[in-house]
Amino acid sequence: EVQLVESGGGLVQPGGSLRLSCAASGFTFSSYWMHWVRQAPGKGLVWVSRVDSDGITTSYADSVKGRFTISRDNAKNTLYLQLNSLRAEDTAVYYCAKRGAPNEYYFDSWGQGTLVTVSS
Amino acid sequence: QSALTQPRSVSGSPGQSVTISCTGTSSDVGAYNSVSWYQQHPGKAPKFMIYDVTKRPSGVPDRFSGSRSGNTASLTISGLQAEDEADYYCCSYAGSHILVFGGGTKVTVL
Numbered sequence: 146e147v148q149l150v151e152s153g154g155g156l157v158q159p160g161g162s163l164r165l166s167c168a169a170s171g172f173t174f175s176s177y178w179m180h181w182v183r184q185a186p187g188k189g190l191v192w193v194s195r196v197d198s199d200g201i202t203t204s205y206a207d208s209v210k211g212r213f214t215i216s217r218d219n220a221k222n223t224l225y226l227q228l229n230s231l232r233a234e235d236t237a238v239y240y241c242a243k244r245g246a247p248n249e250y251y252f253d254s255w256g257q258g259t260l261v262t263v264s265s
Numbered sequence: 266q267s268a269l270t271q272p273r274s275v276s277g278s279p280g281q282s283v284t285i286s287c288t289g290t291s292s293d294v295g296a297y298n299s300v301s302w303y304q305q306h307p308g309k310a311p312k313f314m315i316y317d318v319t320k321r322p323s324g325v326p327d328r329f330s331g332s333r334s335g336n337t338a339s340l341t342i343s344g345l346q347a348e349d350e351a352d353y354y355c356c357s358y359a360g361s362h363i364l365v366f367g368g369g370t371k372v373t374v375l
Contacts, residue, residue: 180364182311189268189369190303190311190354195362204362240310250358251301251316258310 147171147254149241154259161231161263167224167241167256175199175219178244180252181226183237193239194226209235231263269294269355269367276373277345285370287338287355293365295336299358302331302340305369306351314353315340342372350374 153165167179181193194205194215203215214227224241238260242252270288277283287294287302294300300318303311313322315331318338328343338357342349355367 182366189352190305190356190366191268192356192364192366195364202362206363245313245316249316250297250299250364251313251356252303252311253313253316253322255310255312 147243149243149254149256151239151241151256151259154239154261156262156264157231158265159232159263163228163231163261165226165228165239165241165259165261167226169222169224169241169243172243172254174217174222179215179217179224180242180244181215181224182240182242182252182255183235184240184258185234185237188237191237195244196224228261231261233263235261236263237261267365269357269365271353271355271367271370273368274371274373276375277342278375279345279347281345282341282343283345283372284342285340285353285355285372287340287357287367289336289338289357289365291336293336293357293359294333294338296360297358300331300333300338301356302329303354303356304349304351305354311354345374347374 148170150168180195196215200217212230238258240258243254245251245253302315305311319331
């Protein structure tokens with residue numbers, strides 16, 4: 146059974162930094178692209194970033210480009226998201242999600258999310 | 266990277282059908298066979314319901330179906346049941362390994 150468990154969320158001041166982690170199990174982590182999706186309180190889902198299976202190529206939403214960095218450690222079956230220069234509008238639950246299949250653009254498994262609150 | 270457009274809410278009685286639209290552009294919904302739909306109950310993680318516009322993963326009831334016409338994709342729930350009350354989100358590939366979600370639609374079972 147695929148399991149994705151996020152951690153690392155919390156309260157941080159504007160301009161601060163945080164690193165989120167997503168521990169994966171139940172599948173061959175190193176074979177799948179992985180994504181981060183966020184959801185502000187009471188709002189909709191927003192795609193944030195993706196990384197390829199080798200951790201070489203990445204993509205970002207315009208709203209986080211230059212501030213967030215996605216990475217992975219295939220030896221540890223863990224996905225990361227480094228959040229820098231945080232703003233109030235980055236407050237959200239952050240989900241990690243697994244790509245469904247090679248050359249496909251959908252998410253077949255999601256974690257339960259970790260809440261990031263940016264406030265002074 | 267503009268969000269896809271979904272109605273804020275739709276409703277129906279048990280047993281009825283409801284359809285949720287998802288309008289994009291010729292650069293996303295209309296360009297790729299990569300539209301997916303997700304169901305989210307309050308406080309829960311999203312659940313994968315439809316992929317590649319019309320395909321249904323195993324375990325998803327066949328009362329859920331997807332379609333597309335031009336730049337608008339749709340999710341239809343036939344034979345509406347109480348447990349279908351949730352938020353639903355469409356998502357499309359938009360090129361260059363970028364994805365875009367719709368704003369979400371709340372389905373209410375009357």
